[in-house]
Amino acid sequence: MNEINQQTYSISELSKEFEITPRSIRHYEQEQLISPKRAGSQRIYTKGDRVRLQLILRGKRIGFSLAEIREIITMYDSPSGEQKQTELLLDKIEQRRKALNQQQKDIETMLLELNQLENRLIK
Amino acid sequence: MNEINQQTYSISELSKEFEITPRSIRHYEQEQLISPKRAGSQRIYTKGDRVRLQLILRGKRIGFSLAEIREIITMYDSPSGEQKQTELLLDKIEQRRKALNQQQKDIETMLLELNQLENRLIK
DNA sequence: AGTTACCTTTACGTTAACGTAAATATGAGA
DNA sequence: TCTCATATTTACGTTAACGTAAAGGTAACT
Known part of the structure; x- marks a missing residue:
């Protein structure tokens, strides 16, 4: 039992769940805060990506800039x-x-x- | 014993104490967050103004926008x-x-x- | 085949919070 | 009186974090 439970998300799914625009999510990608995989040209987000997005939004609520959040993220990586x-x-x-x-x-x-x-x- | 102990501050004094630029302080005034008195054209800050400035900076550290801080301040007033x-x-x-x-x-x-x-x- | 629903990239626009420069005024000390 | 430090107003510039078209691709119904 391997390769099971690999749920993924589309950009609109995540944007609805977290109440942000797809544009924002793409922007975070452009700023190197997240790196979803692709199926062709379409972005595919794993559960890990989702967690990372949550971290981003948490940082934002605290008042961090995207640059600061990127620093934190790169520490994790x-x-x-x-x-x-x-x-x-x-x-x-x-x-x-x-x-x-x-x-x-x-x-x-x-x-x-x-x-x-x-x-x-x-x- | 009235009217005693009315210490005031110049804009550069406050900017040095709180390690911000005079420009920022003037900006906060322009945004209606603070309203110092004048001696001619020069701004004169009372202790109350100083407290208010501290409140502004505290708000900023928490990640509030100047608009939000202004809301809080007007609540006080x-x-x-x-x-x-x-x-x-x-x-x-x-x-x-x-x-x-x-x-x-x-x-x-x-x-x-x-x-x-x-x-x-x-x- | 045509429409619908999402997706993509590219690129210019917008707002907040100052930065920065220029031109000018003013009181204090040499 | 000259100079220095500090002050003023005005106004254009800058950066971050997206917003907002515009133009086009793709998979799934009808």
Whole structure:
């Protein structure tokens, strides 16, 4: 039992599921964030591609640029072989983490401010 | 003891403190996010303006557009008088909160993924 | 064979958030 | 008075992230 359960998706299927335009998905491909296979000229997306698309959209919601998301993605795709490269990756991971932690703080303060504002209004 | 401790800032002082260009600050003014007083033609920023600028930058770090930030700011400046308006404001607050909660989730998943990636590299 | 529903590539258009340059004003110090 | 630092307004330029045609290919009904 091999080669079974290889579900794939068309571009319109994914665009409907995630509520984005096909144009956006093609744009992400053009920006090297995703690389679907082809059947002739038609793009075919695997489950892995779908996961990657989810990662892209998650990054966008957090406010990352496509360039930043590409950096993250290429970290995932790194051969994980050479030591020097690994150091660099760990560095970048640490940077990302710091930015994300800062965002967490920012979000929490903003949530607090919203609460205060709400209280002012309700009172 | 009134009218004391009214510290103010010039545009370059604020731009240095927050590591942004004066151009950006003027842009925020043009977009109605801040409204400093003037001494002749020169802009003079009060402590309140400074706080507002911090709010702007915090919003930016979270990934908000200037338009969204302006919405939040105008919520703060609302007269808090009419009931109908108040309802609308509470609605918008709720929307903001939902978006922020989603972002918190997104950030946490991304932090988890970074951890996994790191473990893969260290192992 | 004709229409319909998707798909493709190419390419110009648009918006946000500034960058950058030019020309000008102003107060402080040498 | 001259120069320097800092300020102003005006306006065109730039980049990212798509939007929006336009022109055409392909597989499946009718």
